[in-house]
Amino acid sequence: MSQLVVLKDVTKVYQAGITGALSGVSLTIENGEFTAIMGPSGSGKSTLLNLIAGVDRPTSGSVAVGGADLGTLGETALARFRRDHIGFVFQFFYLLPNLTALENVLIPAQLKGKVVAGRAEALLDELGIADVSDRYPARLSGGQQQRVAMARALINRPTLLLADEPTGALDTHSGDQVLELLRELNRDGQTILLVTHDAKIATRYAARIISVVDGKIVDDARLESPDRAASEVIRVRVAEMSS
Amino acid sequence: MSLKYGVLGLLKEEPLHGYEVKNRFEGMLGGTWEVNVGQIYTTLQRLERDGLVRPVGARGDRGKQTYELSPEGRKALDQWLGEPESGPQQLREDIYVKLLLAARIANGDLRGMLARQKRSYLQRLRDLNRVEERARRDGRVDLARLVRGALLHTEADLKWIDELASERFGTEGKETK
Numbered sequence: 001m002s003q004l005v006v007l008k009d010v011t012k013v014y015q016a017g018i019t020g021a022l023s024g025v026s027l028t029i030e031n032g033e034f035t036a037i038m039g040p041s042g043s044g045k046s047t048l049l050n051l052i053a054g055v056d057r058p059t060s061g062s063v064a065v066g067g068a069d070l071g072t073l074g075e076t077a078l079a080r081f082r083r084d085h086i087g088f089v090f091q092f093f094y095l096l097p098n099l100t101a102l103e104n105v106l107i108p109a110q111l112k113g114k115v116v117a118g119r120a121e122a123l124l125d126e127l128g129i130a131d132v133s134d135r136y137p138a139r140l141s142g143g144q145q146q147r148v149a150m151a152r153a154l155i156n157r158p159t160l161l162l163a164d165e166p167t168g169a170l171d172t173h174s175g176d177q178v179l180e181l182l183r184e185l186n187r188d189g190q191t192i193l194l195v196t197h198d199a200k201i202a203t204r205y206a207a208r209i210i211s212v213v214d215g216k217i218v219d220d221a222r223l224e225s226p227d228r229a230a231s232e233v234i235r236v237r238v239a240e241m242s243s
Numbered sequence: 244m245s246l247k248y249g250v251l252g253l254l255k256e257e258p259l260h261g262y263e264v265k266n267r268f269e270g271m272l273g274g275t276w277e278v279n280v281g282q283i284y285t286t287l288q289r290l291e292r293d294g295l296v297r298p299v300g301a302r303g304d305r306g307k308q309t310y311e312l313s314p315e316g317r318k319a320l321d322q323w324l325g326e327p328e329s330g331p332q333q334l335r336e337d338i339y340v341k342l343l344l345a346a347r348i349a350n351g352d353l354r355g356m357l358a359r360q361k362r363s364y365l366q367r368l369r370d371l372n373r374v375e376e377r378a379r380r381d382g383r384v385d386l387a388r389l390v391r392g393a394l395l396h397t398e399a400d401l402k403w404i405d406e407l408a409s410e411r412f413g414t415e416g417k418e419t420k
Contacts, residue, residue, distance in 0.1 A: 040405075199368055199398050200368060200394055200395075200398055202365075203365055203366075203368035203369040203372055204368075204369070204372040204376075207369075209365055213408075213409065218358075218408075219358060219362070221361075221362050221365050223366050223369045224366065224369070225369065226370075227373070227377075228370050228373070229274065230273040230275050230374045230378070230390070231274040231275050233275075233370045233390075233393075234275040234371070234374070234389065234390060234393050235275060235276070235277065236272050236275045236276040236389070237276075238245070238246045238278045238282075239245050239246060240246055240285075241245075241246055241247040241285075241286050241289050241290070
């Protein structure tokens, strides 16, 4: 595995009253990893994601993705970096309401000057929403909208897929579908960074769990994935009948 | 979990002999319990003595005896099923006491202990997730539900550890003597 994301001593200071600051964060993410970032709200986990995405810049320290030091890029180059390397999925989808599902998916490719209708349709099909490709977002369920957002995030074959609470606005069933899709993408080699506050979800899908508290990484755990028998993981105690 | 009511519950579905009771239990709990077939035979004999089950027919192969619920057994089972679980919360894991003792002994600095415990809970959550997914894939709904309960419990344990970690032990003044 090679290093895809390298953060060195990153600090982000906001004006008083705005939470989410980071202080002295160093972190390396390898190609192909499925990493979860956990932490209470205001801990800085979304800030961390935004810095890696090149949406925001650190106050000090450096962020490098795929060998490119984002700090050296001007605004235009940074926008191009985001378009070419980052796929972003948000809690509230952020689809454009006046475009159909298919048109939404195509936006990032059009920004790149590419016509990839075939790939967009294939993606929609892969994500199980080919039959609603000509619908407008208002006529899609939450789960469908999030899958359209995923297709949009994937259309330019991003180096890194970032997902910020992607199931936060979905019911359990739709949420599970979205997470299963993330898992399949990761199995095919997609590097994924998932922000979640749900430890059950984090440990189910990610083998690496980074905990952020008060703007610092307080734990970085790589978990094992052995096939343990149920009896090794759970013991039900049985009280014998007294004589 | 009380073996007595567990046996009564399975017999309510249909009459069974001891070995079948063991197999049904394992089907339901996926081998996550520790009872040998001898304990089940003993339990069946005591339930018979107390009039809650009764033998059906003659002993079969290798002395296997099938039992069914008696009306008294049915009543006892229904009553047990209808009562919510109450009484004191059972905190069986050492960690609950370990942390309190360590706070006194280690001058209040629990950070290392909390961090290690957190890792352990995260790994357990991952293991439980995998067992739950496998159980669902294998169609073992009972086991999957049990594992789901364990998952939620472990999540609560993890939240407790996080709360303690954010409390910063030792800076909060004197602990209760």
